[in-house]
Amino acid sequence: EGRRLATLANAPTRTRDGVDIRLFANAEMPADIAMARARGADGVGLYRTEFLFLRQKGLPTEDEQFIAYRDLVLGMGGLPVTIRTLDLGADKADAAGLVVRGEDNPALGVRGVRLSLRYPAVFSTQIRAILRAACYGPVRVLVPMVTQPDELIAVRTLFKLARQELKRENIDLPEKLQLGAMIEVPAAAINVRALLEHSDFLAIGTNDLAQYVLAADRGNDALENIYNPLQPALLRLLAYVISEGRRAKKGVSLCGEIGGDVNFTGLLLALGLCEFSMHPSQLLHVRDRLATLDHATLRAHAPRILRSRTHEEAEALLASITG
Numbered sequence: 458e459g460r461r462l463a464t465l466a467n468a469p470t471r472t473r474d475g476v477d478i479r480l481f482a483n484a485e486m487p488a489d490i491a492m493a494r495a496r497g498a499d500g501v502g503l504y505r506t507e508f509l510f511l512r513q514k515g516l517p518t519e520d521e522q523f524i525a526y527r528d529l530v531l532g533m534g535g536l537p538v539t540i541r542t543l544d545l546g547a548d549k550a551d552a553a554g555l556v557v558r559g560e561d562n563p564a565l566g567v568r569g570v571r572l573s574l575r576y577p578a579v580f581s582t583q584i585r586a587i588l589r590a591a592c593y594g595p596v597r598v599l600v601p602m603v604t605q606p607d608e609l610i611a612v613r614t615l616f617k618l619a620r621q622e623l624k625r626e627n628i629d630l631p632e633k634l635q636l637g638a639m640i641e642v643p644a645a646a647i648n649v650r651a652l653l654e655h656s657d658f659l660a661i662g663t664n665d666l667a668q669y670v671l672a673a674d675r676g677n678d679a680l681e682n683i684y685n686p687l688q689p690a691l692l693r694l695l696a697y698v699i700s701e702g703r704r705a706k707k708g709v710s711l712c713g714e715i716g717g718d719v720n721f722t723g724l725l726l727a728l729g730l731c732e733f734s735m736h737p738s739q740l741l742h743v744r745d746r747l748a749t750l751d752h753a754t755l756r757a758h759a760p761r762i763l764r765s766r767t768h769e770e771a772e773a774l775l776a777s778i779t780g
């Protein structure tokens with residue numbers, strides 16, 4: 458089985474009926490980059506930058522960040538790399554005193570882009586490092602925990618200011634970078650049209666989107682019967698975001714855990730997803746699964762799947778469709 462999968466490392470990613478799908482890797486460590494390349498990823502769909510801030514006391518300097526991002530870009534050898542700006546807060550440990558303390562509901566508090574915008578000097582250091590690294594290959598920037606358009610507008614302004622600063626310092630600048638919103642807050646999903654006006658692409662974070670749609674902590678085992686990716690409310694929201702992204706002719710990827718879980722590959726195809734991002738260890742499994750699935754058939758079943766009233770119903774239906 459391992460040997461059979463290994464032969465898929467250089468194979469195209471295609472459904473049984475010949476629809477091309479793009480597979481990206483979620484990455485943090487150098488080992489993830491090597492694995493992503495070895496397994497034929499189309500790029501990095503989610504580079505989590507938090508680890509740079511959590512592995513040491515104090516904030517990483519601009520140069521430390523620049524080197525990490527540049528090595529990532531060089532490591533991917535010209536394939537697109539999606540760098541997510543800092544997503545600290547809530548679950549993640551305090552980094553250099555950045556996290557706002559004493560919040561009653563940290564998951565609903567100052568995390569992700571909310572935190573970054575609260576510390577513009579820290580954020581601008583990260584932005585400068587990203588801009589410098591983007592001179593070495595194609596980089597896209599992904600903003601976590603976006604709720605409303607003004608956050609994206611503020612991030613664009615900080616990028617513009619950082620460019621002006623670097624230019625004054627005679628430091629090389631990249632071409633315009635694509636800026637995307639993570640869709641992981643229910644309001645962002647429901648109001649996705651407004652966010653699309655300010656986004657070049659979208660990445661759906663189903664780990665958090667499920668948590669917030671269902672009001673169920675993503676790490677709480679006692680809520681397993683509620684925290685289920687097949688909850689109809691979540692499925693309808695996913696289908697809506699994907700179709701709005703396609704309508705606006707902007708790329709939509711999905712980078713939550715279900716993106717790399719072969720049990721959900723058929724479901725996500727049915728909902729119209731064409732770009733998956735996952736832990737690199739899952740790339741060959743998902744490529745293998747896709748080759749067994751019929752895209753046209755699955756798409757035709759989407760309305761029925763979306764009419765499910767419970768996650769059990771959706772699961773049974775999916776099983777009857779994909780076998």
Ligand code: PEP
Pocket residue numbers: 503505544641661662663664665666712713714
């Ligand atoms: C998500 O929320 O689905 C996601 C990919 O981001 P993280 O798991 O880092 O919160």
Ligand code: MG
Pocket residue numbers: 601641662664665
């Ligand atoms: Mg998230």
